[in-house]
Amino acid sequence: MVRAAVLPAVGAPLEVTGIALPDPGPGRVRVRLAAAGVCHSDLSLSDGTMRVPVPAVLGHEGAGTVVAVGEDVTGVAPGDQVVLNWAPACGRCHACSLGEVWLCANALNGASEVYAHRADDGSGLHPGLNVAAFAEETVVPAHCLLPLPDGIPLTDAALLGCAVLTGYGAVVHSARVRAGETVAVHGVGGVGLAALQAARIAGAERIVAVDVSPAKEELARAAGATDYLIASATTAREIRALTGGTGVDAAIECVGRAATIRAAWDSTRRGGRTTVVGIGGKDQQVTFNALEIFHWGRTLSGCVYGNADPARDLPVLAGHVRAGRLDLGALVTERIGLDGIPAAFGNMLAGKGGRALVVF
Numbered sequence: 001m002v003r004a005a006v007l008p009a010v011g012a013p014l015e016v017t018g019i020a021l022p023d024p025g026p027g028r029v030r031v032r033l034a035a036a037g038v039c040h041s042d043l044s045l046s047d048g049t050m051r052v053p054v055p056a057v058l059g060h061e062g063a064g065t066v067v068a069v070g071e072d073v074t075g076v077a078p079g080d081q082v083v084l085n086w087a088p089a090c091g092r093c094h095a096c097s098l099g100e101v102w103l104c105a106n107a108l109n110g111a112s113e114v115y116a117h118r119a120d121d122g123s124g125l126h127p128g129l130n131v132a133a134f135a136e137e138t139v140v141p142a143h144c145l146l147p148l149p150d151g152i153p154l155t156d157a158a159l160l161g162c163a164v165l166t167g168y169g170a171v172v173h174s175a176r177v178r179a180g181e182t183v184a185v186h187g188v189g190g191v192g193l194a195a196l197q198a199a200r201i202a203g204a205e206r207i208v209a210v211d212v213s214p215a216k217e218e219l220a221r222a223a224g225a226t227d228y229l230i231a232s233a234t235t236a237r238e239i240r241a242l243t244g245g246t247g248v249d250a251a252i253e254c255v256g257r258a259a260t261i262r263a264a265w266d267s268t269r270r271g272g273r274t275t276v277v278g279i280g281g282k283d284q285q286v287t288f289n290a291l292e293i294f295h296w297g298r299t300l301s302g303c304v305y306g307n308a309d310p311a312r313d314l315p316v317l318a319g320h321v322r323a324g325r326l327d328l329g330a331l332v333t334e335r336i337g338l339d340g341i342p343a344a345f346g347n348m349l350a351g352k353g354g355r356a357l358v359v360f
């Protein structure tokens with residue numbers, strides 16, 4: 001039996017309880033978690049903004065050590081240190097055939113399976129976004145594992161699995177920020193902090209961070225922000241003023257609210273790019289008039305998992321970490337246990353802090 005944070009039903013509070021994991025079957029691997037980041041997507045799953053079968057063990061940003069492998073597993077062995085990939089690509093669907101593995105149609109098929117059972121009442125549990133990282137141990141398909149790159153502490157490596165791939169990918173793959181450009185990052189949580197560091201790595205000259213909380217200025221500046229603004233109805237105008245009235249070349253929206261998406265779009269120059277990373281609800285309606293779409297010549301893009309190919313990008317990110325350009329520890333504002341996840345959700349809703357990291 002291992003301890004896990006279980007979502008009993010959509011909208012219900014998480015329960016930390018014992019779960020029974022089966023021995024890994026063919027093609028499956030048992031992993032002891034070292035750490036798991038608390039991502040906004042976990043909150044979105046728990047409140048029903050995003051849907052997965054329940055009851056479920058959430059947590060999808062994790063790293064740990066292989067403790068057992070099932071039949072037919074050849075790529076990893078007990079003792080190997082791994083990063084979890086919550087969106088493993090099938091390699092066969094239309095998106096995969098185009099190389100857009102982050103849009104794989106089959107990436108979340110595993111969420112509908114029962115992978116473990118509650119120890120108290122024996123009820124079946126689903127593995128949230130495939131990997132069920134809010135638990136001391138998990139059992140996952142072998143293709144959800146990526147080797148831990150050399151020189152990266154295992155605990156910090158958890159962050160690579162979602163926040164960093166997403167924030168870095170939004171800047172590098174989606175917005176394609178080039179040296180000398182100006183960038184605005186809206187929302188300074190875990191993903192926003194990764195986006196700020198990515199903009200700095202890309203050589204952006206001016207990097208404006210925007211958040212509702214004055215308390216995050218120091219975090220944002222440490223991550224590369226050259227300017228810090230408190231989000232308001234005049235955010236776009238303030239950003240344009242900072243850039244001589246022109247607007248930034250690229251805006252990264254990490255909030256998922258209509259007003260923020262609109263402010264991000266309005267803050268870009270003519271021809272500017274806005275990348276929406278935040279996951280909003282269906283109630284968030286963003287409106288544009290036809291003339292402004294023509295006049296401004298701007299681009300608005302959605303961005304899933306940073307348009308990243310984890311197998312390709314993880315070694316690149318690790319190189320940035322080893323060279324001292326990417327500081328994983330700087331994303332973490334709180335180290336907690338499984339019992340601390342509900343409070344971490346509360347902090348997210350209140351716009352407080354960067355990443356909370358569950359350390360086992």
Ligand SMILES: [Zn+2]
Binds near residue numbers: 040042061162
């Ligand atoms: Zn995530």
Ligand SMILES: [Zn+2]
Binds near residue numbers: 095
């Ligand atoms: Zn696929």
